[in-house]
Amino acid sequence: MSTLEHKLTKTTETVFTAEFHSLDGNGLEKAKKYADRFRGWFDGVNATDNTAAHAHVSNVASAIAMKQLGLEPILQVVCRDKNRLAQQADIMGASMFGIENFLALTGDDVTAGDETESRRVFDLDGPQLVRLMSTIKRGEYMSGRKIDPAPHMFIGAVENPGAPPFEYRVERVAKKYASGAKFLQLQICYHQDRLEKFCAGVRDAGLAGKIAIIPTIVLIKGPRSLNFMHNRVPGIDVPADQIARIEKATDPAEEAYLQTLEFAQHSLAQPAVRGLHVTDFRNDETLERLMTDLGRVRQSITSEVKDNHAYSA
Amino acid sequence: MTTFIATIEHVVKGPVWGCQDCGQCVLHSTGMTCPMNCPKTLRNGPCGGVRENGHCEVNPEMKCVWLKAYDRTQAWPLPSAWKQEYNHLRPPVDNRLKGTSSWKNFFTKRDRWTPPGWKNTTDDALEVGHN
Numbered sequence: 001m002s003t004l005e006h007k008l009t010k011t012t013e014t015v016f017t018a019e020f021h022s023l024d025g026n027g028l029e030k031a032k033k034y035a036d037r038f039r040g041w042f043d044g045v046n047a048t049d050n051t052a053a054h055a056h057v058s059n060v061a062s063a064i065a066m067k068q069l070g071l072e073p074i075l076q077v078v079c080r081d082k083n084r085l086a087q088q089a090d091i092m093g094a095s096m097f098g099i100e101n102f103l104a105l106t107g108d109d110v111t112a113g114d115e116t117e118s119r120r121v122f123d124l125d126g127p128q129l130v131r132l133m134s135t136i137k138r139g140e141y142m143s144g145r146k147i148d149p150a151p152h153m154f155i156g157a158v159e160n161p162g163a164p165p166f167e168y169r170v171e172r173v174a175k176k177y178a179s180g181a182k183f184l185q186l187q188i189c190y191h192q193d194r195l196e197k198f199c200a201g202v203r204d205a206g207l208a209g210k211i212a213i214i215p216t217i218v219l220i221k222g223p224r225s226l227n228f229m230h231n232r233v234p235g236i237d238v239p240a241d242q243i244a245r246i247e248k249a250t251d252p253a254e255e256a257y258l259q260t261l262e263f264a265q266h267s268l269a270q271p272a273v274r275g276l277h278v279t280d281f282r283n284d285e286t287l288e289r290l291m292t293d294l295g296r297v298r299q300s301i302t303s304e305v306k307d308n309h310a311y312s313a
Numbered sequence: 314m315t316t317f318i319a320t321i322e323h324v325v326k327g328p329v330w331g332c333q334d335c336g337q338c339v340l341h342s343t344g345m346t347c348p349m350n351c352p353k354t355l356r357n358g359p360c361g362g363v364r365e366n367g368h369c370e371v372n373p374e375m376k377c378v379w380l381k382a383y384d385r386t387q388a389w390p391l392p393s394a395w396k397q398e399y400n401h402l403r404p405p406v407d408n409r410l411k412g413t414s415s416w417k418n419f420f421t422k423r424d425r426w427t428p429p430g431w432k433n434t435t436d437d438a439l440e441v442g443h444n
Binding site for chain 1: 353355356357361362364365367370377400402
């Protein structure tokens with residue numbers, strides 16, 4: 001059982017997950033650098049699958065590298081680039097290397113990326129992919145062909161509390177829960193009122209304690225990142241007063257940190273919330289500062305992990 | 314005969330609903346809004362990319378197909394059974410049915426075939442802890 005699954009299903013501890021950086025050239029060296037930064041802070045780290053429709057080192061290869069480097073990977077699987085056959089192959093391939101956490105996403109469209117001429121696939125959608133993962137967990141491919149032994153899997157999904165139709169987003173949580181999702185990472189939401197309503201809705205639907213809600217916060221250096229997310233990232237709207245707050249500050253980097261900390265504390269106080277997902281664009285000392293301010297103690301590295309680390313070097 | 318029925322269906326449903334001839338029509342469960350007009354062809358939308366004004370992530374000029382489906386399901390005088398089906402998990406598209414008549418596939422129940430692995434597998438035994 002993965003640490004993430006153990007903490008979420010056997011304890012009431014708050015969990016922390018993060019987004020691993022995309023890897024390109026010299027990937028393993030960079031993976032080591034990023035892993036050193038994340039190790040000990042997080043219960044699971046997303047091995048991303050062609051983020052924002054840009055080609056990178058594959059999700060499966062990243063996840064294997066992360067595991068060798070002492071991180072606990074969460075394998076993201078998106079629906080944009082591969083059909084159900086290839087998705088099953090990726091899940092089984094990752095499972096062969098001991099990866100147990102899986103995250104199903106519909107995925108940004110190809111138009112969000114830099115090869116917009118690509119063919120979009122979307123053979124399955126997000127909720128269907130969650131059920132496909134449950135099928136594999138039960139010991140079958142979609143065809144009904146048996147998988148013996150069935151891989152151990154802890155399945156999650158994603159939802160955006162900040163995109164219309166707001167009142168329907170909780171129904172989608174119920175749908176993903178019914179398909180087998182046990183945790184749900186949320187898209188970053190800069191409208192606190194929307195997050196509040198969403199989490200209260202999850203609680204009122206009787207889903208608190210059945211699916212672990214994990215909101216996202218983003219560590220940024222200044223207003224540029226906020227403007228980028230507002231203008232370029234599908235489904236994200238940043239209120240003008242939140243952008244102005246950073247723009248007008250005498251020390252924008254410090255103000256951006258304080259804003260992120262406030263969002264983190266606000267998110268953790270909502271019903272049905274079991275943890276926080278951290279996306280780190282700053283690449284400075286603020287990750288450590290944030291985790292410390294949130295009361296997190298860095299875990300030491302076990303000898304087994306050190307061995308793995310040495311093996312991969 | 315089969316082609317003839319498919320042609321009639323296309324002539325009727327094309328102009329009215331923007332039918333894409335998937336051969337497994339779910340219009341009744343989506344507020345009479347064809348989900349195959351979603352650029353991602355999602356059968357269980359909307360995705361997380363819906364814009365602030367309710368328009369599509371891919372095509373900013375177009376209202377999100379699934380938002381339209383949601384609004385119509387709420388507002389239109391459709392049978393309540395159909396309205397409830399909006400929330401159902403629709404199975405993956407059977408790509409073999411593309412271009413065939415969904416009317417015929419409905420009467421022969423061919424459109425209700427799902428892969429053997431497509432079963433409800435909710436594992437309620439595994440609850441997550443909570444505060």
